[in-house]
Amino acid sequence: MKLLYWLDEWTNLPRDEQQKQTPFTGGDLLGDVYVKYHIIDANKPLLFTFSPAGTNYQEHDLTDDFSPWAYKLAKKQDVNIIAFQHLGISNWFRHRNLLFFIEQLAPLVGGFKERLGYGLSRGGFAVGAFANLLKLDKVLLFHPVSTKNIEKAPWDDRSSTEIAQKFDWTGDYHDLDLGHAKGYIIYDPTNRIDRAHAKRYGQLNHLRVFGMGHSVHATYLNKFGFYKDVAVDFIRHQQIDIAQFRLQTKTLRFKEDYYRRLNKANIKSAHRQALLSKAHNILIDEKAAHVQEHQAKIDIQPLLDVALKHQDEHPNDAIQLLEVAQQLAPDDPLVEHKLKQLK
Template structure:
């Protein structure tokens, strides 16, 4: 465990001496989890990431160029990164080697400027479970699982819960334990299981995205840069611009093919289709209100002025401009009057 030995010595040095020994990059296998790290400066934040479900990497995939989930993204933001990648499909970061490593790591990272955590779903569970141990300051979680302990989350009846019962859900680090960490949890309130898990993260700021679903939509949302944009904002500034986030999600959800594509992606699941239908119906009134607000906010006067200025030399163009203005402001009497004159 090269990182532990190196940190033990490095953290004792003055900052100027520390900087002579960085960047320090490497990786270790911790049972069924691979950790890769890139340390550059104790005066910058240290980010911990844990991979979500959806991959089936094996030990033979761990080449020198292999990058765990979110590792490259973090490096681009110029922060310190320790990224954990699970191996295999059914893996909930429960291996004793991993737990021992994190327990040994925790006392060595107090000198970093700020300690951050970022994870989706299963990775969000790990961030929440180890947050207090690692003394994380801030976290960003997308639809995290809080635990697979059936007594604490009896409503989580997904197939993944039964599969996960081969692990210990009563021992150390099996449940959300945020300590003093603050931050954000992002989830779809129409998904009853995600909503129930989210309630167990009461100290975080809740950001709701209707229709986002759980994990299965990640690839589609990534095409719009949804996860990346929010994560970059968090990593760079240690906070999320909530106003910008809400505008981004509103724009995303108002795209014409948003629900069409999500419905197509989930055509084999009546449960998910029902959730999407609920979210879509909620959005109908909101979208109509939004469009009306947009129409009221549009200033069509410049279009009218140009049309009037060029109506004699280019009457057809003037009519087209006025017709566009009328679409934006259908109740404007001046536009209607000028169209009647030109036609």
């Protein structure tokens, strides 16, 4: 637990002495969770991240180059980062070593400018469960699970709930406890379980994305860097550009999969399916008009696709491509937004 010893000394030093000892980077194994940290400046935000489901890393994967979920993204935004990566498939951040570490860590992070939390699904549960303990100021949660305590969430009948019952869901940090944290929760209201979990986060700003589903790998959102763009806005500015968020989610309306998801979610409601059918017919006409309107315009999508694909490894090349795209389509808001992020 090198971080605890280092922070205990570092937080009591004068600022000029603190800066001489940064950056401080390292990692520790906490039972079945790996934590990696990169501390650069107490006057910059400190971001806590917890990994979502979908990975099956094991202890033998923990090389010096290993990066937990969202760790590299946070480093690029020039903030302090403490990232927790679960090991194994069925892991809900319940190991006693992890809980003890966070309890010891909590009083050592009060001197940072602002404390942020970011998590998806299972990771969102952890952010919510530890938010009050860590005195988080702002959080960004994508379709989080509030708890797997079946008495508090009897409507969560997913298979993951039954598997999770091997853990203690009555002890410490088993349920959301946001404290004074504000921020955002993003979810699909047509998913009944996600909607019910989200309802328990009453103090957060609810941003609903119809048809998103409960998945961190929604290809039609990831194609445009949706998750990453929202996270970057939050990390950099501690808030989300709502107008840009609405613009990005609007792309869903032109995808047939969007309506297939909604129809499936509302299969038991004839009234809602009738409304969806009407909306779908309107969309078909709107989409045809949209295509006709833009037929005469130069197609900049290939430039966007290449720029987005290589923006991490070759940001300067991506900027040049986006600048060309902007010359061809000067009023395109997506191009303008991506250029602002990369510059």
